[in-house]
Amino acid sequence: MAVLLGLFTGLCFTVICVIVRLLIVIRSGSKCKPGEKGPVCVLIVAGSGGHTTEILRLMESLSQSYSPRHYIIADTDKMSEDKIRTFENSKKDTGSKGQFTIQRIPRSREVRQSWSSSVISTLNALLYAVPLVFRLRPDMVLCNGPGTCVPLCAAGLLLGLLGLKRVLLVYVESICRVESLSLSGKILYHISDYFFVQWSTLKDKYPKSIYLGRIV
Amino acid sequence: MKRVFVTVGTTSFDDLIERVTSPEAVQVGQGSILPDSDSCHELTLEAFRFKDSIAENIKCADLVISHAGAGSCLETLGADKPLLVVVNDKLMDNHQLELARQLHQDSHLLYCTPSTLTETLKTMDLAVLSSFLPGQPKHFANFLDRALGVQ
Numbered sequence A: 001m002a003v004l005l006g007l008f009t010g011l012c013f014t015v016i017c018v019i020v021r022l023l024i025v026i027r028s029g030s031k032c033k034p035g036e037k038g039p040v041c042v043l044i045v046a047g048s049g050g051h052t053t054e055i056l057r058l059m060e061s062l063s064q065s066y067s068p069r070h071y072i073i074a075d076t077d078k079m080s081e082d083k084i085r086t087f088e089n090s091k092k093d094t095g096s097k098g099q100f101t102i103q104r105i106p107r108s109r110e111v112r113q114s115w116s117s118s119v120i121s122t123l124n125a126l127l128y129a130v131p132l133v134f135r136l137r138p139d140m141v142l143c144n145g146p147g148t149c150v151p152l153c154a155a156g157l158l159l160g161l162l163g164l165k166r167v168l169l170v171y172v173e174s175i176c177r178v179e180s181l182s183l184s185g186k187i188l189y190h191i192s193d194y195f196f197v198q199w200s201t202l203k204d205k206y207p208k209s210i211y212l213g214r215i216v
Numbered sequence B: 001m002k003r004v005f006v007t008v009g010t011t012s013f014d015d016l017i018e019r020v021t022s023p024e025a026v027q028v029g030q031g032s033i034l035p036d037s038d039s040c041h042e043l044t045l046e047a048f049r050f051k052d053s054i055a056e057n058i059k060c061a062d063l064v065i066s067h068a069g070a071g072s073c074l075e076t077l078g079a080d081k082p083l084l085v086v087v088n089d090k091l092m093d094n095h096q097l098e099l100a101r102q103l104h105q106d107s108h109l110l111y112c113t114p115s116t117l118t119e120t121l122k123t124m125d126l127a128v129l130s131s132f133l134p135g136q137p138k139h140f141a142n143f144l145d146r147a148l149g150v151q
Helices: A002-027 A050-061 A080-093 A115-136 A149-161 A183-188 A200-205 B014-019 B055-060 B070-078 B096-105 B114-123 B137-148
Strands: A042-045 A069-074 A100-105 A140-143 A168-172 A194-197 B004-007 B024-027 B045-048 B063-066 B083-086 B110-112
Touching: A002 A149, A042 A050, A042 A149, A050 A080, A050 A140, A050 A168, A050 B070, A050 B137, A069 A080, A080 A100, A100 A115, A115 A149, A140 A149, A149 A168, A149 A183, A168 A183, A168 B137, A194 B137, B004 B055, B014 B114, B055 B070, B063 B070, B070 B083, B070 B096, B083 B096, B083 B114, B096 B110, B110 B114
Parallel strands: A042 A069, A042 A140, A069 A100, A140 A168, A168 A194, B004 B024, B004 B063, B024 B045, B063 B083, B083 B110
Antiparallel strands: none
């Protein structure tokens, strides 16, 4: 009986410590300025169709200080790799230095996949996301909504939680989202360091978000 | 002769492909219907699943009929072409409707569903559409540079 009580108390204590640590990490975003020490290593999450188009429009605007760039695409995504290579090759032509890589992880969720099986496939993607993020150690994760971004952001958060590296989470909600956030957006709104929306209706509903008008 | 370009992006949207009947080039994505070039007798039909770029098709079109995906819409509006968006009402959590509705409210495009497509094509007036100004990713870059302390 006493052993059980001891275990229970120990568990509660551990959970409280983890929550406090999580809150400390999440709130430390604004103090984190990786650009001051040199180039900013970015992990970019590309999704299907419009997601990749939007993220590449954002990447086009970023200077060569954002390097190296690691693009993560879902294993079933056939279109994004070509778009990314075309984009990066055009950067080379303008004399912009910097390396890039393209990596694949299992897709968290297919379009029209049920919510319940999505939890399982997202957990599976997490098993790949954690070692990948731990290996790449980005300064920042940039994403705009495909399910693939949730395990990658979770892995980035874990890196910070363990005190290994503070990874900034930058989320730009798709221009498609005018009145409501995507599921990824709703999940990541609370843990992102910089959460951008592109329509004023969303800014009103989500006051912690950043609204700069349409940015893609 | 008028050219209409019909696109469903990377999705499957068989309802739209079935309903379209005007002179066209049709991009059919992952759907199960790939029309034969001789399947419609009154018109010249060219159909394909995917291409590296649909920029040429958009450029040559007098009207673009598209699903409400961001890439297709932005590319068409960016090329300053009249756009009729057909919303796929069978998709889970039909968020596509939000964008079509907002851009329609701002007079940048017309929109309908597969069942109202024919009626819309008959009664639409493209002259009411106004140009769509491009987004400003530079604002995002400036913000991020300042926030991250990029020199």
